[in-house]
Amino acid sequence: MVVVSKKPTLGRQIFPAVALTVVGVGFISQLDNPGGDVVALEGAIGTLVPTSSATTSTLAPSPVTSVVVSSEVTTTLAPSPMTPVDGASACDGDVVTGPTAVFKWGDLQLQAIFTKKNVLCNVTVLNYPNDKDKSARINQSALPIYNQEAVEAGNAQIAVVSGATDSWRAYTAGLQAILDAHPA
Amino acid sequence: MTRPTPTSSVSQVHPLPAPRESWVLDTDVGAIIGALTLVVVGLWSRHGGVTALGDSAAQTYTSLAQLTGLLCSEAGILGLILVTRTPLVERRYGLDRMLNWHRLLGEAMAIFLTLHIAFSVAAWAIPDGAINAVKSLTGKEPYMALATVGSAIILIVTLSSLKWFRNKLSYEMWYFVHLTSYFGLAASFSHQIVLGTDFADEALARGFWVALHLALVVWLTWSRWGRFLVAVVRPLRVAAVTHEAEGISSVVLSGTHLRKAKAQGGQFYLVRQLVKGRWWQANPFSLSAQPTTAGLRFTVKSRGESSNAFTNIAIGTRVIVEGPYGVCTPDVVNSEKVLLIGGGIGIGPVTSFLEQLEPQHEPIILYRVSSEQEMSHVRELEALASARNGKVHTLVGHRAALKVADPFSADVLLKTVPDLVQRVVIVAGPESIVKAVQRGARAAGVPVENIHAERAWW
Numbered sequence: 001m002v003v004v005s006k007k008p009t010l011g012r013q014i015f016p017a018v019a020l021t022v023v024g025v026g027f028i029s030q031l032d033n034p035g036g037d038v039v040a041l042e043g044a045i046g047t048l049v050p051t052s053s054a055t056t057s058t059l060a061p062s063p064v065t066s067v068v069v070s071s072e073v074t075t076t077l078a079p080s081p082m083t084p085v086d087g088a089s090a091c092d093g094d095v096v097t098g099p100t101a102v103f104k105w106g107d108l109q110l111q112a113i114f115t116k117k118n119v120l121c122n123v124t125v126l127n128y129p130n131d132k133d134k135s136a137r138i139n140q141s142a143l144p145i146y147n148q149e150a151v152e153a154g155n156a157q158i159a160v161v162s163g164a165t166d167s168w169r170a171y172t173a174g175l176q177a178i179l180d181a182h183p184a
Numbered sequence: 185m186t187r188p189t190p191t192s193s194v195s196q197v198h199p200l201p202a203p204r205e206s207w208v209l210d211t212d213v214g215a216i217i218g219a220l221t222l223v224v225v226g227l228w229s230r231h232g233g234v235t236a237l238g239d240s241a242a243q244t245y246t247s248l249a250q251l252t253g254l255l256c257s258e259a260g261i262l263g264l265i266l267v268t269r270t271p272l273v274e275r276r277y278g279l280d281r282m283l284n285w286h287r288l289l290g291e292a293m294a295i296f297l298t299l300h301i302a303f304s305v306a307a308w309a310i311p312d313g314a315i316n317a318v319k320s321l322t323g324k325e326p327y328m329a330l331a332t333v334g335s336a337i338i339l340i341v342t343l344s345s346l347k348w349f350r351n352k353l354s355y356e357m358w359y360f361v362h363l364t365s366y367f368g369l370a371a372s373f374s375h376q377i378v379l380g381t382d383f384a385d386e387a388l389a390r391g392f393w394v395a396l397h398l399a400l401v402v403w404l405t406w407s408r409w410g411r412f413l414v415a416v417v418r419p420l421r422v423a424a425v426t427h428e429a430e431g432i433s434s435v436v437l438s439g440t441h442l443r444k445a446k447a448q449g450g451q452f453y454l455v456r457q458l459v460k461g462r463w464w465q466a467n468p469f470s471l472s473a474q475p476t477t478a479g480l481r482f483t484v485k486s487r488g489e490s491s492n493a494f495t496n497i498a499i500g501t502r503v504i505v506e507g508p509y510g511v512c513t514p515d516v517v518n519s520e521k522v523l524l525i526g527g528g529i530g531i532g533p534v535t536s537f538l539e540q541l542e543p544q545h546e547p548i549i550l551y552r553v554s555s556e557q558e559m560s561h562v563r564e565l566e567a568l569a570s571a572r573n574g575k576v577h578t579l580v581g582h583r584a585a586l587k588v589a590d591p592f593s594a595d596v597l598l599k600t601v602p603d604l605v606q607r608v609v610i611v612a613g614p615e616s617i618v619k620a621v622q623r624g625a626r627a628a629g630v631p632v633e634n635i636h637a638e639r640a641w642w
Contacts, residue, residue: 016211
């Protein structure tokens with residue numbers, strides 16, 4: 001190692017470390033922070049009396065062309081006969097409305113329908129972040145997949161769709177809350 | 185110390201000026217590594233990496249996969265900074281240390297990469313099963329096929345650099361395998377931007393990451409490959425070849441571009457002979473005389489195909505030199521007295537080092553050589569030493585034939601050089617001699633910072 005002819009001053013030694021740390025901390029503080037909790041669950045879980053017509057609209061896998069989406073997806077559409085994805089048995093059990101999962105991009109709320117035997121039968125998205133085009137686009141393509149995966153798995157252990165990790169976190173957190181409140 | 189002042193006349197031969205010292209300090213290097221780590225870990229934590237750790241197994245694995253992936257990238261970035269061979273770092277620490285750190289960072293990168301892959305598969309396997317997870321991660325997801333190829337290349341490169349494999353590969357093979365790591369790194373970049381939650385979702389983080397990598401590409405292109413290209417288009421030519429001893433020759437390289445070069449005794453160059461079949465191989469050869477505008481002299485022992493070819497190189501052959509490298513130069517000496525120890529061919533750099541010393545340094549030279557037939561530069565050394573108030577001691581003979589078991593033990597060193605403790609010790613030669621001298625000199629009471637050696641010396 002080369003002997004430095006003049007011993008560097010303490011200031012010269014410390015300054016780069018301090019400056020770079022300040023810049024680094026400043027940069028990090030400018031980044032999005034999802035908050036203390038990645039997903040905060042709010043609101044109570046409600047279980048509805050099972051009736052044959054107590055169904056809500058599913059956010060079914062739809063072609064990407066459906067750009068215009070009403071933010072009022074929470075409204076119940078006209079009752080339509082609900083067919084479970086796998087057609088194993090009818091969705092004639094409890095209808096559970098989950099808590100609102102508040103996450104980085106907005107709120108996500110799920111409703112799950114069980115069979116009489118308390119098997120997860122159908123999942124519906126009541127509310128999802130769609131105030132931004134990007135949010136709407138991501139969620140409209142990912143959430144139907146999550147719905148389908150959830151019913152196939154029968155639990156909240158579902159695969160993430162790339163680019164929709166945050167929605168996946170909110171979705172699995174919300175679904176897990178429903179499942180916890182409604183033991184099979 | 186004072187150096188000969190260059191004369192203004194161009195036609196006159198004058199010594200090359202010393203390369204500029206680097207202003208980089210240990211603390212600067214620490215600050216840069218620390219700040220990069222802070223940003224990388226901060227990015228991960230700010231995006232919820234820490235909170236996700238307590239969540240479900242899938243989220244924990246996902247979060248760990250992100251962290252290890254980011255740390256893998258960081259090790260790669262730092263490793264590439266060393267590849268630039270930037271004088272800012274080289275002039276402070278020397279190329280041999282840089283290459284050593286590069287190797288360590290490569291190994292760290294491979295470890296983080298393995299963990300990153302393991303955590304990613306674990307996270308995806310929870311809902312999907314291991315087989316589906318591997319399928320998704322090797323091709324179904326966008327850019328993952330590229331990332332898979334990239335990871336495979338990086339792991340192969342790291343394996344090929346482990347001593348055990350390295351010894352089994354030819355240099356040529358190893359070098360070309362190593363070159364593919366540029367592609368490996370580039371191939372894995374896209375999945376970070378498209379799939380990596382830390383960058384895909386946030387423009388600021390993505391901008392920073394892309395800018396960092398672009399800057400690195402520009403820096404590498406200029407500092408490593410631009411300089412190399414300059415060296416290629418301005419080759420030196422062999423001006424003289426002198427047979428010095430059995431299997432040992434001195435080769436002088438000259439060229440008009442040396443007028444603008446900077447170098448010092450004790451430094452080395454990476455030398456490529458532009459001869460059929462040898463152009464790809466760069467050998468580190470040390471200067472054996474003070475570099476001047478008239479030429480660079482290297483003393484080379486024939487001990488491999490490449491060095492053998494160099495000792496018999498034809499006059500006029502074009503030679504590409506990259507450098508100079510190395511920090512074991514007369515800069516490490518201020519006004520102290522000096523002890524120079526050369527083992528075998530290590531006498532070359534000792535000679536060029538000695539040539540730049542002054543009478544105040546009262547240099548003592550210990551020349552350790554296994555047989556008289558292999559002694560070179562003896563007259564030159566004696567002339568240089570006596571002009572500088574110094575002396576030369578030679579120790580000839582095979583190890584078994586010596587009177588003492590270890591000629592560089594503290595006792596023997598102190599007997600030969602009574603004022604050893606006041607001297608700066610410079611050692612060049614085979615690893616065994618370097619180690620023996622370091623051990624002996626330290627035992628005799630020479631402070632560690634006054635013992636200098638450089639591994640790359642040939």
